[in-house]
Amino acid sequence: xxxxxxxxxxxxxxxxxxxxxxxxxxxxxxxxxxxxxxxxxxxxxxxxxxxxxxxxxxxxxxxxxxxxxxxxxxxxxxxxxxxxxxxxxxxxxxxxxxxxxxxxxxxxxxxx
Amino acid sequence: xxxxxxxxxxxxxxxxxxxxxxxxxxxxxxxxxxxxxxxxxxxxxxxxxxxxxxxxxxxxxxxxxxxxxxxxxxxxxxxxxxxxxxxxxxxxxxxxxxxxxxxxxxxxxxxxxxxxxxxxxxxxxxxxxxxxxxxxxxxxxxxxxxxxxxxxxxxxxxxxxxxxxxxxxxxxxxxxxxxxxxxxxxxxxxxxxxxxxxxxxxxxxxxxxxxxxxxxxxxxxxxxxxxxxxxxxxxxxxxxxx
Numbered sequence: 001x002x003x004x005x006x007x008x009x010x011x012x013x014x015x016x017x018x019x020x021x022x023x024x025x026x027x028x029x030x031x032x033x034x035x036x037x038x039x040x041x042x043x044x045x046x047x048x049x050x051x052x053x054x055x056x057x058x059x060x061x062x063x064x065x066x067x068x069x070x071x072x073x074x075x076x077x078x079x080x081x082x083x084x085x086x087x088x089x090x091x092x093x094x095x096x097x098x099x100x101x102x103x104x105x106x107x108x109x110x111x112x
Numbered sequence: 113x114x115x116x117x118x119x120x121x122x123x124x125x126x127x128x129x130x131x132x133x134x135x136x137x138x139x140x141x142x143x144x145x146x147x148x149x150x151x152x153x154x155x156x157x158x159x160x161x162x163x164x165x166x167x168x169x170x171x172x173x174x175x176x177x178x179x180x181x182x183x184x185x186x187x188x189x190x191x192x193x194x195x196x197x198x199x200x201x202x203x204x205x206x207x208x209x210x211x212x213x214x215x216x217x218x219x220x221x222x223x224x225x226x227x228x229x230x231x232x233x234x235x236x237x238x239x240x241x242x243x244x245x246x247x248x249x250x251x252x253x254x255x256x257x258x259x260x261x262x263x264x265x266x267x268x269x270x271x272x273x274x275x276x277x278x279x280x281x282x283x284x285x286x287x288x289x290x291x292x293x294x295x296x297x298x299x300x301x302x303x304x305x306x307x308x309x310x311x312x313x314x315x316x317x318x319x320x321x322x323x324x325x326x327x328x329x330x331x332x333x334x335x336x337x338x339x340x341x342x343x344x345x346x347x348x349x350x351x352x353x354x
Contacts, residue, residue: 047286047290048282048337048341051286051289054282054285055278055285056274056275056278056282059277059278084270085274085278088271088275089275089278091275
């Protein structure tokens, strides 16, 4: 602390007073910060899942295309690559959704 | 009329070569430098006072610190403590790059996939290395789902491996695409304002104002998503849990 001359008792009293006033100003029963955090988390999960699936398709397709060019297996490795890539993307998305709903179940009924 | 993609052009500010390797100092590098300097300023100057009741700058620094500390604690647990500085640095760097990109006439380094992919690759290689260091060869069993008949494993193991290798791509594409799309959108609607002139230009202008608010949220959210996914990948590597 940079001001040791101030008495700690008065400081605590001031903090308690501030706490009480903050509580009063926020109103009864509402916890705005909590709600904000949950909604950030949900939006974050939504952003994850979309790109997970697209990236899986892109990576699988790219590997397939590259194998086609390299080994001359056209077009079979591209087809297999796209299918496996889609499965991988769906797998990632599924895992994200599952871990999210597990957490939601654990923390009580957050999901509607 | 300017093209909406013109804002993403890389310009050489200082020409510099190492042999045939082009290591010029570009506008992208300049804005990354500004982000690093500003972030350092907030944390070093903000925490210099170490007051019990924080001032504005200290409040910002403590908010960022506690936000990431809570994230690492919740998602990785105590084992993640030693990686906290890296994740905080990553989060703050991306956040500053994203938010500074919203300043008019600035440049957004995170709107280039090579920048985001480099960061994602560092995370991916680092996490994989941590997995192999912590568990040795046993880490390979991460790719083998438990309680599955052998025939299905032939199908599932390649899918698991590709799922794993998709990670750096999804991590980098997510950040880069969000930044690119948002900034292009702002520029396109800016063009509408000019085209429609003083009579009808107000509608797109109002949209730009609202959209800038959304972009600010996305700038934060994408830094948050990048950091939390790094935490989750780290957790996978340390605890080997799906």
